[in-house]
Amino acid sequence: MYKPARRTSVAFTAAFAALTVALTAFDVRYDGWPIFIGWSVLATQGLGLTIITGLAVFYLRETSQRFTRQQFRFLIGLGVLITFLSQGGDMITPFFLPIAIIPLLTAVFIDEETALIMILFATGVWGLTLGLGGAIAVIGSGIASVVGIRKLRRNTDILKTGGLIAAVNAIGFLAFATISSVALFSFDLFLAVVGGVIAALIAMGSISACEYLTQQTSPIGLTELLNPEHPLLSRLRTETSGTYHHSKNVASLAESAARAIGANPLLAGVGGYYHDIGKLSQPQFFAENQRNGANPHDDISSEESKDVLLSHVKAGIKLARQGGLKDDLIQFIITHHGTSLIRYFYSKAMQENKAEKPVGEAEYRYSGPRPHTKETAIVLLADSVEAATHVLNGNNGNDNDSKITACVEKIIAEKIADKQLDESPLSLSDIAQIKEAFIATIHAMFHNRPDNYPQEL
Numbered sequence: 001m002y003k004p005a006r007r008t009s010v011a012f013t014a015a016f017a018a019l020t021v022a023l024t025a026f027d028v029r030y031d032g033w034p035i036f037i038g039w040s041v042l043a044t045q046g047l048g049l050t051i052i053t054g055l056a057v058f059y060l061r062e063t064s065q066r067f068t069r070q071q072f073r074f075l076i077g078l079g080v081l082i083t084f085l086s087q088g089g090d091m092i093t094p095f096f097l098p099i100a101i102i103p104l105l106t107a108v109f110i111d112e113e114t115a116l117i118m119i120l121f122a123t124g125v126w127g128l129t130l131g132l133g134g135a136i137a138v139i140g141s142g143i144a145s146v147v148g149i150r151k152l153r154r155n156t157d158i159l160k161t162g163g164l165i166a167a168v169n170a171i172g173f174l175a176f177a178t179i180s181s182v183a184l185f186s187f188d189l190f191l192a193v194v195g196g197v198i199a200a201l202i203a204m205g206s207i208s209a210c211e212y213l214t215q216q217t218s219p220i221g222l223t224e225l226l227n228p229e230h231p232l233l234s235r236l237r238t239e240t241s242g243t244y245h246h247s248k249n250v251a252s253l254a255e256s257a258a259r260a261i262g263a264n265p266l267l268a269g270v271g272g273y274y275h276d277i278g279k280l281s282q283p284q285f286f287a288e289n290q291r292n293g294a295n296p297h298d299d300i301s302s303e304e305s306k307d308v309l310l311s312h313v314k315a316g317i318k319l320a321r322q323g324g325l326k327d328d329l330i331q332f333i334i335t336h337h338g339t340s341l342i343r344y345f346y347s348k349a350m351q352e353n354k355a356e357k358p359v360g361e362a363e364y365r366y367s368g369p370r371p372h373t374k375e376t377a378i379v380l381l382a383d384s385v386e387a388a389t390h391v392l393n394g395n396n397g398n399d400n401d402s403k404i405t406a407c408v409e410k411i412i413a414e415k416i417a418d419k420q421l422d423e424s425p426l427s428l429s430d431i432a433q434i435k436e437a438f439i440a441t442i443h444a445m446f447h448n449r450p451d452n453y454p455q456e457l
Contacts, residue, residue: 014050016053016057016079016080016083017046017049017050017053017054019080019083020049020053020083020125021042021045021046021049045128045129048124048128049124049125049128052121052124052125052128053079053121056079056117056120056121059117060072060075060117063114066111066114067110068214068215068216068327070213070214070215070216070327071109071110071214071216073213074109074110074210074213074214075106075110075114075118077213078102078105078106078118079118079121081102082099082102082118082121082122082125082126083125085097085098085099086125086126086129086130086134092191093133093173093188093191093192094126094130094133094134094137094138095133095137095141095169095172095173095176095188095191095192095195096188096191096192096194096195096198097137097195098195098198098199098202099122099126099137099138099141099142099199100141100142100144100145100165100196100199100200100203101145101199101202101203101206102118102119102122102142103115103116103118103119103122103142103143103145103146104145104146104149104161104199104203105203105206105210106118107145107146107149107150108149108152108207108210108218108219109210109211109214109216109218110214112146112150115142115145115146116146118142119138119139119142119143119146122138122142123135123138123139123142126138132176132179132180133176133180136172136175136176137169137172139172140168140169140171140172141165141168141169141172141195141196141199143168144161144164144165144167144168144196145161145164145165145199147164148160148161148164148165149161152218152219152220153219153220153223154220154223155204155220158200158203158204158207159200159204161200161203162196162197162199162200162201162203163196163197163200164196165195165196165197165199165200166192166193166194166195166196166197167193167196168196169192169193169195169196170189170192170193172192173188173189173192174189177189207220207221211326212326214326215326215327215328216326216327216328217267217270217325217326217328217329219266221326222266222267222270223266225270225273225274225325225329226269226270226273231323232274232277232319232320232323232325233273233274235277235280236276236277236280239280239283240279240280240283240286240289241289242283242286242287242288242289242290243276243279243280243283243286243288243289245288246276246288246386246387246390247272247273247274247275247276248273249386249390249445250272250273250275250276250379250382250383250386251268251269251270251271251272251273252269252272252441252445253272253378253382253385253386253437253438253441253442254268254269254271254272254375254378254379254382255268255269255272256437256438256440256441257378257381257382257433257434257437257438257441258374258375258378259437260433260434260436260437261374261426261430261433261434263374263375263378264374264375267328267375268375268378268379270329271329271331271332271375271376271379272332272379272382272383274320274325274329274332274333275316275332275333275336275379275383276312276316276333276336276383277316277319277320277323277333278311278312278313278314278315278316278317278318278319278333279312279315279316280315280319281311281312281315281319282308282311282312282315284296285297285305285308285309286312288390297345301352302345302346302348302349302352303349305345305348306342306345306346306349306363306364309342309345310342310366310367313333313334313336313337313366313367316333317330317333317334320333331371331373331376332375332376332379334368334369335368335369335370335371335372335376335379335380336371336376336379336380336383337366337368337380337383338366338368338369338370338371338380338415338420339365339366339367339368339369339370339420340365340366340415340418340420341361341364341365341418342364342365342366343364345364346359346361346364349364369423370419370420370421370422370423370424371420371421371423371424372423372424372425373424373425374424374425374426374430376424377421377424377425377426378434380415380420380421381411381412381415381421381434381438382438384411384415385407385408385411385412385438385442388407388410388411389404389407389408389442392404392407392446400446401443404439404442404443404446405439408435408438408439408442409435412431412434412435416431
């Protein structure tokens with residue numbers, strides 16, 4: 001997470017306000033040279049823009065623990081774009097300008113709360129520089145874009161949002177025209193409708209670039225990663241079938257838990273699918289891929305076994321980068337063990353070295369870091385819970401149900417005691433709901449037909 005220094009924030013406020021004032025010092029008309037707006041107007045605008053910018057930067061700084069460095073820079077870039085777009089309002093109706101892409105992209109790659117803050121910032125800037133029409137254009141199209149994009153899964157959803165923005169633009173223009181005694185049904189009304197569609201097309205075309213800039217995967221990108229034919233998932237399924245089924249179960253657990261606590265179920269589910277791709281490098285060393293009782297760990301030392309297990313995280317990061325995964329998904333690979341102890345091989349090493357120097361526990365822990373988001377914390381828990389409950393699969397009735405509940409509670413309690421959730425934002429209430437979601441999902445996974453179920457003919 002990124003926390004800019006106070007001096008940096010003050011310097012940026014001054015620089016951004018100065019840039020905005022410089023850009024708005026002249027009115028650009030349809031024809032002729034730009035016209036200076038006058039010193040009194042410029043001073044008033046400058047003061048207002050400095051206050052608005054200062055408030056926006058203060059908010060971003062105080063909430064910056066929610067952002068990565070790339071996201072923070074992305075927001076700064078969008079803020080500059082707001083100012084540049086305002087320069088077109090003197091040449092054409094502001095309802096035509098694609099200001100809606102600012103809150104739309106912010107909602108997709110940051111969150112809705114920050115998108116609303118960007119709407120307020122843009123409203124202030126456009127209201128000061130373009131007047132009432134600019135303010136109405138920002139508020140209407142901005143809110144429409146945030147509402148319309150909430151269930152984004154594919155490109156057609158962006159086009160639907162464009163239609164909503166177009167409709168709101170038209171209503172906003174008619175309201176402004178009524179207040180300002182402007183002709184209601186004019187060419188500007190047509191431009192307002194077209195502006196909504198253009199904003200959607202620009203947003204659609206910029207999704208990939210924004211993913212690269214923010215290192216966050218859009219819902220469209222996450223949906224594409226769930227395709228079983230994706231190269232990494234295809235390799236996981238064909239080369240490490242055990243790990244693939246484990247990951248599929250982890251994804252189901254993570255998705256249900258994320259939904260239960262209001263986190264991002266799509267991100268958590270995709271993270272669950274890809275968290276163990278590093279096992280592709282040496283699949284035979286992991287229990288779920290071993291067959292016929294053959295275990296290569298029997299032929300090597302506990303230290304070598306530990307190194308193999310630790311290496312699957314680094315291998316996963318390398319494969320993820322080669323496969324084009326962004327940082328938000330790579331975090332699932334890095335943190336899915338946190339700093340947990342490789343307990344089995346640590347105990348084995350202690351037994352092997354009884355007469356020698358004691359084995360340091362730190363040597364048998366994953367390097368971390370521990371998860372710092374709700375989704376990555378959920379996958380850490382789901383990974384351990386799935387592995388531990390997998391052996392309980394059987395038709396033991398209520399006895400098996402109680403074993404599942406006890407196992408889930410034990411695993412989560414151990415992770416809490418080992419401080420693996422200390423850096424995550426999960427509350428005690430979240431953990432209780434995650435536990436319930438895990439138990440319900442595992443019961444569904446282990447559902448078996450009763451012994452007297454009629455056999456097919």
